[in-house]
Amino acid sequence: MRRRRSTALIFIVLVAITGVVLSIVTDSSPELGLDLQGGASVVLQPPDGTESESIDQAIEIIRSRVDALGVAEPDIVRQGDTVLVELPGVKDQQRALDIVGQTAELRFRPVLNVLPPEGEEPEPTTTTTTTSTTTTTVAGETATTAAETTTTTTSTTTTTVPPDEIETTAPEEDTDPAVEVVLPDKDGSSRYVLGPTTVLGNAISTASAAFQGEWTVHLEMTADGIGGFNTLAGECFNRAGTCPTGLLAITLDGQVVSAPAIREATFERDQISISGGFGEGEAKDLSLVLRYGALPIQLERQDAQTVSASLGKDSLNAGLLAGAVGTALVLLYMLVYYRLLGAVVIAGLAVWGSLMWSIVSWLGATQGLALSLAGVTGIIVSIGVTGDSYIVFFERLKDEIRGGATIRTSVDRGFRHAFRTILIADTSAFIGAATLYLLTVGPVRGFAFFLGLSTILDVTVAWFFTRPLVGILARRRKFTSGSFIGVRGGAV
Amino acid sequence: MSDSTSVWHKLYNGETRISFIPRWRLWFALSGVVIAIGVASLVSQGLNLGIEFEGGVSWQVPAGDASVDGMRGAVEDAGLADATVQTVGTGSGERLRIKAELQEGQDPVEIAAAIAEEAGVDADEVTQQTVSKSWGDQITSKAQRALIVFLVLVSLYIAFRFEWKMALATLLALLHDILVTVGVYSLFSFEVTPATVIAILTILGYSIYDGIVVFDRIDENAKALAVTGDRTYSTMVNDSMNQVLMRTLNTSITALLPILSLLVLGSLVLGATTLQEFALALFIGLASGAYSSIFIASPALALLKEREERWRTVRQRVERLGGRVPAPAPVAAAPVARDADDAEEEISSIRQASREQPTARAIQARGRKKQRRR
Numbered sequence: 068m069r070r071r072r073s074t075a076l077i078f079i080v081l082v083a084i085t086g087v088v089l090s091i092v093t094d095s096s097p098e099l100g101l102d103l104q105g106g107a108s109v110v111l112q113p114p115d116g117t118e119s120e121s122i123d124q125a126i127e128i129i130r131s132r133v134d135a136l137g138v139a140e141p142d143i144v145r146q147g148d149t150v151l152v153e154l155p156g157v158k159d160q161q162r163a164l165d166i167v168g169q170t171a172e173l174r175f176r177p178v179l180n181v182l183p184p185e186g187e188e189p190e191p192t193t194t195t196t197t198t199s200t201t202t203t204t205v206a207g208e209t210a211t212t213a214a215e216t217t218t219t220t221t222s223t224t225t226t227t228v229p230p231d232e233i234e235t236t237a238p239e240e241d242t243d244p245a246v247e248v249v250l251p252d253k254d255g256s257s258r259y260v261l262g263p264t265t266v267l268g269n270a271i272s273t274a275s276a277a278f279q280g281e282w283t284v285h286l287e288m289t290a291d292g293i294g295g296f297n298t299l300a301g302e303c304f305n306r307a308g309t310c311p312t313g314l315l316a317i318t319l320d321g322q323v324v325s326a327p328a329i330r331e332a333t334f335e336r337d338q339i340s341i342s343g344g345f346g347e348g349e350a351k352d353l354s355l356v357l358r359y360g361a362l363p364i365q366l367e368r369q370d371a372q373t374v375s376a377s378l379g380k381d382s383l384n385a386g387l388l389a390g391a392v393g394t395a396l397v398l399l400y401m402l403v404y405y406r407l408l409g410a411v412v413i414a415g416l417a418v419w420g421s422l423m424w425s426i427v428s429w430l431g432a433t434q435g436l437a438l439s440l441a442g443v444t445g446i447i448v449s450i451g452v453t454g455d456s457y458i459v460f461f462e463r464l465k466d467e468i469r470g471g472a473t474i475r476t477s478v479d480r481g482f483r484h485a486f487r488t489i490l491i492a493d494t495s496a497f498i499g500a501a502t503l504y505l506l507t508v509g510p511v512r513g514f515a516f517f518l519g520l521s522t523i524l525d526v527t528v529a530w531f532f533t534r535p536l537v538g539i540l541a542r543r544r545k546f547t548s549g550s551f552i553g554v555r556g557g558a559v
Numbered sequence: 560m561s562d563s564t565s566v567w568h569k570l571y572n573g574e575t576r577i578s579f580i581p582r583w584r585l586w587f588a589l590s591g592v593v594i595a596i597g598v599a600s601l602v603s604q605g606l607n608l609g610i611e612f613e614g615g616v617s618w619q620v621p622a623g624d625a626s627v628d629g630m631r632g633a634v635e636d637a638g639l640a641d642a643t644v645q646t647v648g649t650g651s652g653e654r655l656r657i658k659a660e661l662q663e664g665q666d667p668v669e670i671a672a673a674i675a676e677e678a679g680v681d682a683d684e685v686t687q688q689t690v691s692k693s694w695g696d697q698i699t700s701k702a703q704r705a706l707i708v709f710l711v712l713v714s715l716y717i718a719f720r721f722e723w724k725m726a727l728a729t730l731l732a733l734l735h736d737i738l739v740t741v742g743v744y745s746l747f748s749f750e751v752t753p754a755t756v757i758a759i760l761t762i763l764g765y766s767i768y769d770g771i772v773v774f775d776r777i778d779e780n781a782k783a784l785a786v787t788g789d790r791t792y793s794t795m796v797n798d799s800m801n802q803v804l805m806r807t808l809n810t811s812i813t814a815l816l817p818i819l820s821l822l823v824l825g826s827l828v829l830g831a832t833t834l835q836e837f838a839l840a841l842f843i844g845l846a847s848g849a850y851s852s853i854f855i856a857s858p859a860l861a862l863l864k865e866r867e868e869r870w871r872t873v874r875q876r877v878e879r880l881g882g883r884v885p886a887p888a889p890v891a892a893a894p895v896a897r898d899a900d901d902a903e904e905e906i907s908s909i910r911q912a913s914r915e916q917p918t919a920r921a922i923q924a925r926g927r928k929k930q931r932r933r
Contacts, residue, residue, distance in 0.1 A: 108696065160683075161668045369694030370611070378619060381652055385834055389825030393817030400812060402744045441757060443839045447821060448761055451814035452768070458813065459772055462573075462806040469572060490776045491720055492768040498712050499764050503757075506705035514757045518764070 072535035079531035083418045086425025097424070098140065098431030099155070100513070103383040105376030106155035111366035112148065112512040115316055124359040125366060126150055128171045128320045136163055146512075150366065151222030155437070168368050171320035173268030173360025174244050175296065175311035176261035177510055178326055184255055185419055241321040250316075252323040259323050262309050266295045268319075272336075275354050282350035283342040286357060293336040303329040317357070324356050327412030386443040393447055396502050397454050405461055411536055412457045419453055419528045426520065441514040449521030452496065456529050459492075460485040464537075478541040482534050489529055493522040573628040573802045578799040583858035590735055590855060597742010606745050609752035612699050614692030615660045616667045620685045622653040623678040624644060630655050633677035637670045638662070647835070661689075702756050709760065713767055721778055724863045729770045732848075732856035733763050739847040740840060754836035760842030765814060769807060769852035776803050777860065785869070791860040791877050800857055813837040818842055 090096065101108055111129075113122055126143055129152060133141045142153040157163045241248050245263045254536035270292025276284050288296050303310035316326040327341050341353065398416065402409035423446065463485040467477035495534065500519030504512055569575045579586075610617050625633075627644045634642045634657055642659035657674060661667060671685045678684075710733060718726035740759055744751055776799045784795045800807075822838035864870050 083656060112694070112855050147921075158683075161671075161687075280613050311719070367691065367693075368689070369691045369697075371687075371689040373685075375684045375686045377621065377684060378654070382834070385652075385825040389821045390817070392824055393820035396816040396820060400816065404809070440834070441754065441837075444754075444757075444821070444834065445761075447817050448814075448841070450817050451810075452765075453812035455768060455810040458806055458809045462803070466573065466802070472701065484779075488772055491775065492771045495713050495716055495767045495771065496764045498716055499709050499760065499767070502709045503705050503760060506708060507701050511702070511705075511753055511757050511760075514761075518761070 072538050075531045076535040076539070079418060079477045079528070083421035083425070085469035086429075087421045089478050090425050090428040093432070095432045097427040098436065099299070099379075099383065100437035100442065101155040101379070102440045103379050103386075103438065103443070104155050105374050106153065106162035107157050107164050107371075107373045108151070108153040109368055109372070110370040111152065111168060112369050113150075113364040113366055117148070117364055118362075120355060121359050121362065121364050122148065122150065124355055125171070125364045130165055131165055131322070132133040132169075132320070136166065137162075140435065149369065153437070156376070164368075164371050168366060170363050170365050171359075172244075172363055173271070173317065173319045173356065174241075174264055175266040175270075175299060176244075176248075176264045176316045176318055177299060178314035178316050179247070179262050179310070181312065181314075181326075182249070182258040182260065184251070184258060191330065231402065241318060244482050250318055250323050252319055252326070257323075258328060261316055261318065261323075264299065266292070266299050268357075268363055270296055271357055271361035271545045273361060274357035276345075276347075276350035278347070281342060282345035282347055283340050283464050284345070284350050284354045284357070286339040286341060287337045288334075288339065290336065291332070297333045300329050300334060304332045317353075317360075317469075319356050319360060325353055326435060355452050382440055384442060385445075386447070390443065390447045390450075394450055397450060401454065401457070405457075407540070408457075408461050408537070411533065411540070412454070414536065415528055415533050416450070416453065418532050419524055422524055422528070423521065426524075427517075431557045436516075437513075438517075439513040440509070442517040445514040445517035446521060449518060449525070452521065453525050453528070456485075456489045456491075456525055457533065459488050460529070460533065460537075463488075474541045478538050482537070486529060486534070490526060493526050497522045506515045570808075570868045573805060575801045575804055577801060577804070578797065579800050579853060580793045580858050580861045583854075583862065586854035586858060590739070590851070594738045594742060597738060597746060600742060600745040600848050604745060604748070606741070607750050608695075609750050610658060610688065610690045610754075611753050612695040612697070612751065613660075614690050614695045615658065616670075616687065616689045617656065618667075618671055618674050618685055618687050619647075619654050619656050620674050620678045621680055622655050623680055624702045625655060625678040627655065630657065630674065630677055631834055633673055634659070634670060637673040639670060651885075698753065701751075706760070707761045709763070713763075717767075717771070718773075721774055725774050725778075725860055728856045728860035728863065729767060729774075729912070731859050732766055732770055732851040735851045735855050736762055736766050736844055740844045743843050744840070748841060752836045755840045758837050758840030759844055761841060762848050765845060766848035766852055769810060769848065770856045771807065772810075773800060773803055773852060773857055774860070777857070784873070788873045788876060791874040792864045793874075794877075796857050796861040796864075800853065807849070807853060811845065814845055815842075818845060821864070 105308075111125075113125065122145065126145060129150065130143050132155065133143060133152070136154070136157065138154045138157050140155060142155075144151050152167050154160075154163055154167075241250055244265070244267065247263060250259055250261060251257070270288050272287040272289045272292070273441070274284060274286045276282060299310070300315060301307075303313050303315050306313050313328050314326045316331050317324045325341065327343070345353070394416070398409070398413050401412040405412070427436070427438060431438070460482060464477055464481040467481040468474060472480065487523050497519055500515045500522065501513035504519060507515070566575075608894055628647060631642065631644045634644070639657075639659045639661075642657050644655060644657050646911055647654050655678065657676075667687060667689050670680055671687050675682045675685050710730060713733075714726040714730050737759065740762070743749070744755070749755075777796055780795050780799050781792070784790065784792070790798070818838050818841045821834050822842055825834035825838065865874065
């Protein structure tokens with residue numbers, strides 16, 4: 068019995084120490100929410116009835132925009148139908164929020180020229196291979212032939228431009244479809260000089276990916292949209308001055324998603340396919356982009372917040388100081404009231420605190436869980452809850468001793484009863500926290516998470532730490548004599 | 560248990576004899592008055608809802624040299640006619656908080672620039688929040704839904720763990736806490752923010768925790784009482800509450816200490832408004848929760864249980880024998896049913912002893928009921 072006790076005690080203390088040491092070694096500390104370090108956050112919501120897939124696509128778009136902003140640890144999460152974007156520490160907060168909230172538009176633009184990535188000297192003899200692998204064909208044509216033909220086509224036509232001719236006056240931000248623009252492709256391996264266009268995402272009816280010998284994306288245009296598309300496709304097919312490369316780029320949100328070669332002069336509305344060396348993922352991504360382009364989501368800004376760095380710091384300091392003083396007061400009270408058992412509370416809270424710190428650091432590093440002011444409050448409040456558990460146990464212990472039992476047996480019985488109570492009470496608190504976490508949004512969630520976590524830790528520490536420690540103390544004559552817990556007249 | 564011992568000693572050893580249950584009318588009336596005032600205020604002036612619920616814009620800026628009036632003038636010049644300006648925090652942490660509803664075509668960023676200029680700080684120093692009306696509605700309805708689910712689940716759990724009458728009493732206490740807190744918020748026009756909602760939910764958690772510890776003891780004592788029948792259910796509840804009174808006081812104190820620290824130090828001195836929003840509601844609610852777990856939940860439970868045939872019978876017997884029947888062991892000092900096995904033995908032995916009279920007692924009970932009806 069006694070051995071088991073010390074095992075549990077050693078186990079939990081080791082876990083707590085390991086946790087703290089690990090977080091020190093890996094140099095991880097709890098990640099701070101933006102209300103504690105400054106930054107910008109926005110809740111974006113698509114209109115009712117938006118397809119779930121489209122929301123995911125919108126999140127992808129936002130993610131790449133945020134990456135371009137250079138925010139260190141952005142948090143872009145979907146909560147039900149809404150999208151929460153948090154940009155801790157971002158400079159120029161208002162501009163960042165404006166950029167994040169823009170609606171992305173899909174466009175078909177003729178490719179005027181293909182350039183190597185910025186700052187790289189073009190290799191004089193090679194042609195751009197990115198474009199040569201995709202091709203737009205009329206469905207029915209065998210895919211193999213199509214791909215082969217295209218390879219030849221593009222390699223002959225996509226002439227490499229000497230470095231001095233690369234200079235272009237075209238802007239690099241895709242704002243107006245009616246002007247020329249230079250845009251990079253997704254992985255940044257090429258840049259495209261793109262001509263003006265009138266064919267936008269709304270010309271698309273739908274798109275899908277299917278396996279027909281190879282992965283192919285089927286594109287279907289609307290009755291209104293096919294005319295404009297065919298005009299553009301015709302220009303590219305004929306290598307007209309507006310589309311000398313014969314490539315038609317599909318751009319979304321300032322990036323060239325794909326730039327297939329046009330293999331037909333005109334297309335039937337529902338007989339357009341894009342193929343050429345796609346993997347399954349690539350084909351599905353492209354069809355998703357096209358479908359999203361058909362119905363771009365107008366994300367509505369619901370709750371936009373900027374927090375200055377100084378306010379964040381002040382809040383953090385205020386929270387830490389208030390927490391420290393609050394904890395000190397609780398401990399002092401426990402020491403005065405419960406004497407030696409008060410020291411058990413201090414040790415228990417130290418273990419509780421170490422575990423909490425390690426878990427929060429770990430979740431911050433792996434899951435991007437940020438500690439917000441609501442979370443800090445949740446933790447401070449749960450210090451009180453944890454204190455409650457000790458009080459329940461100690462008061463029960465007093466009852467048992469007053470009832471005539473020895474301290475030794477009282478500890479076992481008292482703990483058994485108290486633990487039952489603690490378990491019921493913590494379970495109901497946990498039910499509450501879980502309900503809040505699942506059913507609400509925003510700061511309430513952060514609070515609920517930490518409250519739930521602390522109830523679990525409370526039960527854990529009570530079982531693995533408090534129980535064995537008090538049990539061991541009760542066996543030492545030194546502690547059981549006199550005012551062990553201030554119970555006078557108890558038979559020892 | 561002698562009379563000479565101090566109140567402190569009695570309290571410490573759970574030997575107080577405070578009449579919680581017999582005076583239930585007084586406690587219920589007290590709460591009734593507080594709730595009535597709150598509801599009246601709620602009907603007449605409603606709640607001061609934050610922008611998170613109503614939509615709108617708020618800014619916060621280090622006060623610098625700017626005064627409240629100066630800032631009001633500055634935002635009026637920027638086109639905000641009905642903005643509210645207030646100071647938060649003290650000393651170097653002093654900040655100005657401006658709240659308004661934007662008119663069509665007004666850009667919050669421009670107003671933020673005007674605010675920064677008035678305070679003499681960089682535009683980066685201005686903290687801004689813009690919330691749309693529809694979002695506020697969603698937050699409100701989500702919080703309401705979460706609250707209802709929370710209450711239902713916790714009631715079910717308590718009903719499952721103890722019994723439905725305890726769940727009902729807990730629910731009553733929780734409703735009491737919500738009404739009191741909302742009433743106080745309405746009466747003093749404190750701003751209701753998501754932090755307030757969180758705080759209220761926390762309080763409910765506390766209130767449940769408190770209630771469960773008391774109920775756990777009542778549950779335990781009730782098992783023994785079922786056998787001995789030496790006192791009425793109400794008396795037993797009252798004794799149980801006296802037994803755990805010190806624990807109730809202690810938990811309230813330990814819960815209160817960190818919250819007081821948050822309220823006084825975090826928000827009043829250091830000016831962290833969010834902390835203030837949390838701590839204020841926590842403080843009000845905790846006071847209400849401590850009150851309701853003692854003065855509402857337990858009396859309500861006693862009243863509910865006394866209606867049961869079994870406990871009514873016990874009450875009649877106790878009354879016939881002239882009040883309190885001497886208990887086999889000092890009631891306050893001994894937690895009965897120390898161990899599940901012990902309790903079982905104890906119960907079976909006493910049950911045999913008292914098996915003789917149940918029939919007679921039951922007949923008499925019915926007779927009395929009839930009399931009372933007339």
